[in-house]
Amino acid sequence: MVRHMFSNLLLLWSIGHDLYITGQTYQEPKEQSWKDQNLYSVPLDMDVRLRRLDLSNNFIRQLHTLALPYLEQLDLSSNQLDLISEGAFEKLARLEELNLSRNALNNDVGSNSKALRSINSLKSLDISMNDLSDDAVELFLRNKSSLNQLKMTGNALTRLSHNLFKESKGLRAITIDDNQISVIEQGTFEPLSQLEMLNLARNNLAHICDFKLPQVKYLNLSRNSVEFFVTREDDKLYRLEILDLSHNKLLYFPIVPKLNSLRYLHLQNNLIGALNSEATMVSEANALYSEIMSEKRVRKNNLHSNWRQMPLIYIDLSYNHFRSLPLETLSRLTSLETLNFSFNCLQNITWNVRKDESGFHRQLFFPSLKYLNLQSNGLAHISPLFLKALTQIETLNLQDNSVQPCASVDQSTQQINNTSCVLIGQLRTLKHLNLKENNIKMLQPNTFLKTSLVTLNLAGNSHMVMQRDALEGVQKTLQSLVISEINMTSSDLSLPCMPMLTQLNISNNHLDVIPSSLSCSPLTEIDIRNNQFVSLNYSLILALSVRLNLMYISGNYFNCCDSRWMIILQELKINLPDVNDTVCFERDGNIAMTEYLKDPSGYCLFHTKAQETHFGTVIIIVLFVIVILTVIIIITRKVCCTQRSFIV
Template sequence: MALCNNAKLSHVPQDLSDYLEELQLNYNHIQTLQDDSILRYPSLKTLSLACNSVEKIESNTFQDSKLLESLNLANNNLHFGFQETSYALKQLPCLRALDLSENKLDDKMATTLLQNLTSLEYLNLSGNLLQRLDETSFQDLHLLKELNLQRNIIFEIDAAFGSNHKLQRLNLAFNYLPCLTDFDMSQLLVLNASHNFIEWFISRQDINETFQLETLDLSNNKLLFFPFLPSQSHLRNLYLSHNTISFYEHLADNAKFPNLTTTIEFYNMKNYTNNVTAQLWNDSLHGDISSLEILDLRVNQVKYFPQGFIRKMPMLARLRMCTNCLATLNLTSEQFSVTLYELDLSNNRLKQIAADEGSLTALSNLTYVNLSLNKLERLPSELFSLLSSLRSVDLSYNNIDICVSEEAENSTDMIAPCVDWKEVASLEKLYLKGCNLKIIPPSAFAGLSLTHLELSDNPGLIVKQSIQDLSRSLQHLGLGNTQIRDFDFSPFHSLKSLSISSNSLNHLPNSLLNLDLKVLDLRDNRLSTIPPGHANTLALKLHHVFLTGNPFNCCQTEWFRTFEATKTVNMVAKSDLECEDILQVRHRVEHFQSFLCLQQNGESIYWYILLFLSISLTFVSISIIVLLTFKSKMLHKSIKNKCLKPTSY
């Protein structure tokens, strides 16, 4: 191997080993590969010329490179000499991997360059100017397995992959495709069509063979409907986030909507042939989702799940539904699979969740539950206590209280206005941010070994005794905006991350100095300084510290220099740190001129200016008073001396 990257070369070096198998010439200034450029290296298997200025490869450059398997020509200017370069590429009978990305190639140029490359298995054409693909685009690439076409301007695909029967991975992301209809690539394993303008994804329903597709990414498009998937497939991962998907099963109710049609027709916009008629709320359109393990529907407009939809996914492990329009969830009727591992329903409109003991017990593998940013006020009384594998729960920004243990034990209600975690020994992370909590019962966390507890944004929360049971296990504690004052953190020896932001603190709690903290959030308090001794102690331990939003004294910023000198401490948003001088003028701490302050005792020179002005004003005042006091006597004497002289007569 020879590494000649960033060497300012304008040609291929000729003094390397004759038996060289790999040559890297990235980030140089080579413009042309001449016929004799690599003639000395017949054993070459890998050649990389990425990020040069290559405009063409002369036609006989590879005449003796019969062993070359991988050629990287990314980020060059092959659009200038693509015709001659195509002749050179045809002399590579063993070429398996070719990177032509970022070369300003249009459709015709790419087709010309790829002619007769029958051995090619991996092709990268990303970042070019391709617009329309047809049956001639890749017709000679019969062995192609992986094709990257992302970041072009493709808006139409017309039978472009009909000759690529071995193609398994296809990347069409970041293009301009309006739809993908008549999808029939049964051999494909991975299809990434994210970040397009796709409104419809429709598979061929008349194909009897099983599609091998395992991963389908249609995120960041304009899908209106759940994709019409193959009727037989091995689909495991389906990514549909950031679309406008809804379900329309309710429109099939003739009693409520007697005048609505239940079918829709899709036309081939080219010649209006091969029309497809679909019944939008027909369950069969969801296709075969029996193998699905990940369903990502984040940021859509889903209001409900169609009847039986969840039951069609017996292998589902992760359901991501944050930022949708769900108003209710019935765990009993939906019958989630025992394989469910992650359930994210955050930022919806949930007002209630229904569940019975059987449905909760069935979710024995559920580990992560996120119900934050909903409108929950009541929950099933045993919602969490029956989930035996639960490790992380997020109930932030709901109006849910914590049950007193006696209330939880004596309650017979199926729905309760509070939550309880009794006997959930597996629980590690609990987020109760912004839940309007006022007091946490003393035994709320008894029997738990939480590592993360987030209680921020609960103003006036009383927590002093309630979290003592977690002193050995707790690693992250969030108490921001809780109005805490002199809280004793010394028992929490395992604490690594602490947030006490937005609490109007005017000094740093001394109990923090004995902890081995790595992250400390002190934003939006009333700190005027951090004592040098405290700063020195913290600088030896902290990795990240948040300090913005405090009215620091510009003449007491030794802590800033201490943290800045300690290369292991990251002052997050350091450039936004501000301080005030004696005249209450704000400055950026890192730009404040230290000569304006005396170094001893941190006193500002402005104090001396004010002291001088005060003394001067006092002296002037005394002088005026003395002048006014003796004014009459002085005036009388002056008149007498000048005007009352004796006359000559």
């Protein structure tokens, strides 16, 4: 040890002596990258003042002593490193970040782990993708009291013991995803009082029976085989803000801590809802809690009581097995702003809630919900009582359902109870509505009256009839309108003046004329692809070009020689991303629009002269006919006069 100390002092004296002799002042340490250089060994001529050294993506197999006293960050990832000499890091007194991922450290665990013990100031360590076993990892984590970030992705861990982190109690972030962990011993993470982020995704965990990590803020348990998540009710304040339980086998909602800070809950791709009714699911979840906690007496509704206090703003329940919307459970989340309920099995949203003492259905509310995604559920009916509960809704995604919008919000009680349509007009705060691919038959007048729509997507309703006043009430607020893939002709399309409209998509129809009413819209983007346009109204395009930035035009059959509109777009440098895929026709056949634009007059010169020649010929023929007729009339009159004189 004395010998090592002497060599370090000698090195530091040498550096100081060189600076004194040369008269140089101390400069900021450098950063050196030898990444992707096909190196088989560490270069020898490196600047001793280096703070950051990148040797990643090479072919280095062995690592020997590095004499870099100022080095703070070292990246040796993606090499073939299988042997690190015991004294390799002894002279790296300031090393804080070490990346050894994607190597072969499992080949000589004894020597490699001993080398790491000499680093006393290490704060961040990445030993991912080294095929390390449970015992090997324990050796690598010896003497790591300063460590606060650890990554062990993609190793061969199967069990986490309570001894694993006993010398690394300052850890703040641990990533152990993509291993084979099926067992976590009690006391493994509990002593880590500063732990905030824990990633255990892509393992083989089956149950979280008694969650006891109040210090953790982010917990990722996605892509395991978790069937339930239960927390014992106590008075501890849990700091957990983000919980990811997606891609598991959950049958129930998780029972979260009583006092929690949870804001983001990911439950997508599970089996929740497979038990059919909400009442059954809640009842069985509470029974499970009592069984796990060995509580014999009947307890209160733990699931609902804990959810009521949860400050959740986001929940993802997509790709589950719900046949009905769990209204009572979700209504407990009074802070909820975003609900993703897409890709479930809903056909109807009925107001299936318990009745009050008077026998009437209770009115629940979602007072903070702004974004609701119900895409791909097969929905045909949505209860007006549910729509009434969405007091702050701004975005509603109903894509790929069977929703038929009602004509107006001002309806009789009989029509409100009618299951054949949905009262979109009840949603006074609605700004963004997606009705794509709903097989809508008729968009009736005043459908969106009293809403505040800014964007509206009606694409993919291939047999939809859009009546004249369908957009009544939102023509002054709409900024984006999509009416593509509707098989609509120009005679079917009637648009009002929309003074706020900036984006319009009328692609994939049978249109041959752009509605002239758009001249009052400040369009910046327009899509007219795959229609039947031969030409575009020059005056309209000239008016739109004042603000137009982007236009899609391919898939039409334009007339090259009737394209002044195209020349104005080119002169004003309007962005036409698909102009290379656009063709036009002239007398000799079809040509690429880009070729035509190189010399517009050249392609249509003959055509113009032919027109002028044809016009001149017609004039001459007309004059000739007039002269002949005049001569015939004069001769006829003379003959008639001569005959009369003879008779007399």
